[in-house]
Amino acid sequence: MATAFDRLGYGTYKLADGEECAAGVAHAIETGYRHVDTAQGYDNEASVGDGIDRSGVDRDDLFVATKLSTDNLSYDDAVETARASRDRLGVDSIDLLYVHWPINSYDPEETLPALDDLVDDGVIDRIGLSNFEPDQLDEAIDRLDHDVFAHQVECHPLLQQERLREYAVEDGHWLVAYSPIARNRVADVDALREVAAAQDATPAQVSLAWLLSKERVAPIPKAADHGHVEENWAAREIDLTDEQIARIDGLDRGERVVDFAEAPWN
Numbered sequence: 001m002a003t004a005f006d007r008l009g010y011g012t013y014k015l016a017d018g019e020e021c022a023a024g025v026a027h028a029i030e031t032g033y034r035h036v037d038t039a040q041g042y043d044n045e046a047s048v049g050d051g052i053d054r055s056g057v058d059r060d061d062l063f064v065a066t067k068l069s070t071d072n073l074s075y076d077d078a079v080e081t082a083r084a085s086r087d088r089l090g091v092d093s094i095d096l097l098y099v100h101w102p103i104n105s106y107d108p109e110e111t112l113p114a115l116d117d118l119v120d121d122g123v124i125d126r127i128g129l130s131n132f133e134p135d136q137l138d139e140a141i142d143r144l145d146h147d148v149f150a151h152q153v154e155c156h157p158l159l160q161q162e163r164l165r166e167y168a169v170e171d172g173h174w175l176v177a178y179s180p181i182a183r184n185r186v187a188d189v190d191a192l193r194e195v196a197a198a199q200d201a202t203p204a205q206v207s208l209a210w211l212l213s214k215e216r217v218a219p220i221p222k223a224a225d226h227g228h229v230e231e232n233w234a235a236r237e238i239d240l241t242d243e244q245i246a247r248i249d250g251l252d253r254g255e256r257v258v259d260f261a262e263a264p265w266n
Contacts, residue, residue: 005063005095007212008236009035010229011178011222017044020224025051027226029062031233037152037176037220039067039100040085049090064089065096065150065176067130068111070104077105078114082123098128098152102136103262108143116145128152128176133264134167141171152176155217157186157207157248158255168216179257180219181207191251195244201235204228208235210248 010028015021021044025036029052038048045066052062066089072081086094097118099111118124126149129140141148151168155161155177168175181204186192192203199206204221211219212235221232240248259266 006035007218009220011220012038021047022050026054029055035063040069045088067098067100073105073111075110075114094124096126097124098130112143150174156182157251160252177219205235209238
């Protein structure tokens, strides 16, 4: 089991399977990242494992998360494919396994017991949920024998997820923020550009620093460009003022990057 959960993680969405992904993961780990996030649906788990091996960093110093695809949420499919993910990643156990979306084959009566049993069997260490609405979180948390460690949702200054962030604090789990710079839409926001100029930073770095200023929030920016990977990591050193945080708090537009008809909120 990894010894720690690093709040600033490295996302691998749309990193092509093969050299791009393996090199990206290895470079991120060499930069300092210790939390790596992937998913069955990204089709790159084996390359993430290759990148981990290439980095030379001890596996016990890393935190590796993946997600069950929406077609793999029956009891048998969840158990079988989680084991396959573990093998592709080349790890003894998966630090954190999420339900990627509570749609399609998701059935609380089948999916959640599978997650509990995967923990009991040592295939995974922690349970995560992703893209759940509050009532779905209520049901899952009530049904699960093990605690929910993290809930992963889109979260950034333009979609601040205040209700789900409060839920995370109340329940004691982490809110893991995907698309934390809104695919760089934040670069077009005047207030973020002005805060960035005052901080000698970029709007993307300011967005990550704002998320890191919030209780129990862990952003996982994705970047293929090595320079952007290093810039994102440097956001940890930005100390926003209370006034700057309050200004960013006022930017919430409920603006989603990831949205489709079957999403739980639609």
